[in-house]
Amino acid sequence: MSAAAGHALGLRGLTKRYGDFIAVNDVSLEIEQGEFVTLLGPSGSGKTTILMAIAGFVAPSEGAVLLDGRDITPLPPEKRNFGMVFQGYALFPHMTVAENVAFPLRVRGMSRADRDAKVRAALDLVQLAQFSGRLPKQLSGGQQQRVALARALVFDPSLLLLDEPLSALDKKLRAELQEELKALHRRVGRTFINVTHDQEEALSMSDRIAILNHGRLVQAGAPGELYERPRTRFVADFLGKSNFLEGTVRQPAPGGFMLEVGASRLAVAHGPGTAPSPGTRSLLSLRPEKISLLAEGEAAENQVEGRILSWAYLGAGFALRIATADLGELRAVLPSWKSPVAPAEDLPVRLGWSADAAVPVEEDAA
Template identity: 80%
Template sequence: MSAAAGHALGLLGLTKRYGSFTAVDDVSLDVGRGEFLTLLGPSGSGKTTILMAVAGFVAPTAGSILLDGREITPLPPEKRNFGMVFQGYALFPHMTVADNVAFPLRVRGMSRADRDSKVRAALDLVQLSGFAERLPKQLSGGQQQRVALARALVFDPNLLLLDEPLSALDKKLRAELQEELKALHRRVGRTFINVTHDQEEALSLSDRIAILNHGKLIQAGAPGELYERPRTRFVADFLGKSNFIEGTVAASDADGFVLAAGAARIGVRGQTAPEGTRRLLSLRPEKIALLADGDTADNAVDGRILAWSYLGAGFALRVETDTLGELRATLPAWQAAFAPSEGLPVRLGWSADAAVPVEDDAP
């Protein structure tokens, strides 16, 4: 199987309404050639409706879908040449692995010799060359998912569409398949569009992530950009975990500002804001440190541990602070200098560039 150049996809003002309910609300998005884009959002955010519209299974109410700049919105699914992998695999139980993979080639009228050659190449690609004569029921969940991937790629699709393809797998196998899927994307060089509600999956797989909520595109960007620089409270809260600190800008200069949050004064570096304005900060739990006696930090607060959990790699703490209410902190467990316990007094600290301002889009 040759690695063909990927195709570019464009959504322009894509909208889908079901009566008075708007499932997708004026979404415009570009997907680059060979890119792995993930549509991420909670249930009901519109991500699957967008994928089904791209596939041709859902007719948009308004807007356009472009492939390499060419309008494809009116085309039926069979004219789009897109591969699709579903959450439940959708394999034919009475067919062998080879026959399942060959099915889209048979539909296209390809000769037996050419089908056999392409099936062998597709099974090699997903590391299942020795499984051609098995039935789906003789395979593990991960192997069935590889068969579904081979079937979706065997006919050289313009795009590969993935509808929560790993959600039926257990956590360990899902992590393994994520690595394989990412490597597969690099090998075939095609454009992948993935739908998931799993934040870790989106972060680990994607070149870019588009975050949706209530049918609207909230923010799109590289995983690191979205995680480190979320624009809104929703993005910061949905993609990972975050503490939120609200207050009024008490002082400001070219290097940053000081936020007055109750009795606390929080220094923020690398961001500007006019004095007297209200600002909401997002502070990731892993960017908070536990300060020992004599330690200093740009920002520090005292408090007591309300609850804690051991996560293997770290401790997750809920701390009731004297000035900022409850904060969550995630601290490395390896060679930790303390043993957490409820009620234990602690001092938390973080650098001035750890917290970032976000828009408050809470309902």
């Protein structure tokens, strides 16, 4: 099986309407050769409609799909040479593993000898050569998913499109398959476009993530960039969990300012760009894992007193809900092995975080 170079894909003003309902609203996105890009968003955000438009199963109302700069919008699915893995795998139950993988090659009229060689290579790639004679019902869910991947890759597609490929698996197996899929992407060198609503899956597998909401592209970037520097409340809240602090800007200075929230003043390092003007309102996103419980005598740039409302033991950490006078309820996630106190309901605590832990975000457009 050849490790062909990936192809670049471009979406230009992609829009899809169903009567008065706009499923996809003016989405433009560039996907580079060999990238693993995930379309991430809640149900109804437009991500699957975009994937179906890329595949050719949905005709856009406006806009274009470009492959290596060539407009392929009018082409039917069978002329696009894209591999696709569906949520339910869509394997033929009466065919063996080898016959399922060979099916796209039979449709293309490939000779038996060439088919057999390609099927062996594809099954080797997903480590299922020893199961070639089995039926799908004789395989586990993870093995069926790998058969579907082999079938989608066996004909050397220009792109591989993945529609929630891991959603039918249990949590442990899903984590294992995430690692395998990422390794497979590196080996074959093709462009992968994945659709999911699972934030952890998107963060762990993707080179870049495109976050969608109500049919619009909200923000696209590398996983670390989106998690650490979300632009909007929605991105901060959807990609992981976040506390939101809103107050009035005081004492702006190069690289930072003070935010007044009730009787509290919080130090904020806003990073590059112009400091907000004094007297304006600012909204901050503060990730729960960036909050510490301060031991007696310990200090931090920002300190707030509170009491524990509830807590949960997660193995590697404690998840806490903490009531504060000025900042309302805050959520904190602490490593359990080095917590300075044993969590208990109504326990008074001091919270601390650094000036660069919270980042300014914009309110979402109406």
